[in-house]
Amino acid sequence: MVLEVCLRKPKQKESLPGVDENKATFGRKVFMRGVIEFCNYCHWDCFYCGLRRSNRKLRRYALREEEIMRMVRRIVSLGIKTVVLQSGDSNIYSRKFLVAIIKKIKKLDASLAITLSLGERDFDDYRAFYEAGAERYLLKQEVMDRRLYAKLHPGQSLSHRLKILAFLKKLSYQVGCGFIIGLPQQSEKDIENNLKFMQEFKPAMAAIGPFVPAKNTPLAAQPPPSLKKVLKIISLVRRILPYSYLPATTALNSLAPCGYERALAEGCNVLMSNFTPFSQAKLYALYNQKHFLTFAAAKDIINRAGRQLSLERADYPPF
DSSP, X not given: OHHHHHHSOOOTTOOOTHHXXXXXXXXXXXXXXXXXXXXOOOSOOOTTOTTOTTOTTSOOOBOOHHHHHHHHHHHHHTTOOEEEEEEOSOSSSOHHHHHHHHHHHHHHOTTOEEEEEOOSOOHHHHHHHHHHTOOEEEOOOBOOOHHHHHHHSTTOOHHHHHHHHHHHHHTTOEEEEEEEESOTTOOHHHHHHHHHHHHHHOOSEEEEEEOOXXXXXXXXXXXXXXXXXXXXXXXXXXXXXXXXXXXXXXXXXXXXXXXXXXXXXXXXXXEEEEOSOHHHHTTOOSSTTOOOOOHHHHHHHHHHTTOEEEOSOOOSSOO
């Protein structure tokens, strides 16, 4: 029922349901995050992801400590107060190495918020990362249909993913989750179940994006959903999660050149500026035509959208 309301054709000049909630809570602000995609190795074989283990055509990379810290210093020099460390699911980096990186970042600037997006790891790793100074963790549930989840994620289970999310919240992380819209064999019921889960979970960040095919994957020939459908669902997410941070994802911009601006207009309030060296960033090939969003380009998008750039930490809840 909620999805039917979301996808109904709006009346002329009618704003979508999430717009007013965003304005009431966050005003015109768009919060900037600095993301570093520091490793594209992954030991999983997800059907839709270009980083999947079986993609032998993808050249792999893993950045060294000094390379990561150089990018962090660049982010700090621009006044951005959130660093996002993102990688494929991989054990190339030990717990000890990642704890040392987190501590070095905090030593450089104790006021920085550190968001990790490292996938599934040992539970003791999550605890160690939090104790070292990481405050946020992003781990998307992707789909809520257990059979579809198992099919798309060989060797993984939805129940384990949800246990991790609950554990992260118990550790007091500001936890982000999210799902993909338009996956093959995904039903509208699955989208509704994702919405219900997130409404109950109340994530600090809700990362909602479209399925975009990736070459050298089993789903390479499958079509993406329409931008219109994705935007309407994002608007509903804003309505049910008025205090969560919603990024306008790069995947949205892969559907249409105006994807970022359209997402901001429907309730998104975060942009992820990419500080990965371009030679590596183009290898972080989650899907086809993944957009590389520079800090300068992100500022231009915010200006064109008539919004206000914010470099602050922007913790959850926002009050």
